[in-house]
Amino acid sequence: EVQLVESGGGLVQPGGSLRLSCAASGFTFSSYWMHWVRQAPGKGLVWVSRINSDGSSTSYADSVKGRFTISRDNAKNTLYLQMNSLRAEDTAVYYCARGDANNMDVWGKGTTVTVSS
């Protein structure tokens, strides 16, 4: 079964850091682009970042550029999102998703990040 499982969410103070992980199984992880998408409580979907299959190319939304870093470990079938300088507006459910450069065809259930003092 194709599966993505996010972890690492939690409560963090403004200005703090958090690293999210996404464990992939049931498919050849190293063949796919991967994405992070977030959704603030009661709000719409916001694309955050993507990384190509070998990790050599990354892209970010303007709202997180310079603060968030996407990476992957193909040997461990795991995607990461390092989040620094966190703000209240980063509070959201964070989904990882498999796809190509332009779309996302398999999604995890999400992990919740709350930025609050």
Next chain:
Amino acid sequence: DIQMTQSPSSLSASVGDRVTITCQASQDISNYLNWYQQKPGKAPKLLIYDASNLETGVPSRFSGSGSGTDFTFTISSLQPEDIATYYCQQYDNLLLFGPGTKVDIK
């Protein structure tokens, strides 16, 4: 920067009704548009890619059309399980979702 709008923001329709949602881009994005369905409390699901191509396993009552700046998503006969929020997403310049359209049963 590209802006995406969707209309309506919400709608109520009866089972069996034809439902149409529009998505507009602020500039020409060719057919670089996808549609997703998100049911309450669930992760999104890809329904339509490249504006008009049905993702494998998605029921044929869902369809998409359009190119350039104006796109349409249609449910030909609304079913109770279609209650969800629907999002368009452009990929002409990075990726950006529209604000979503919430669909309810009347």
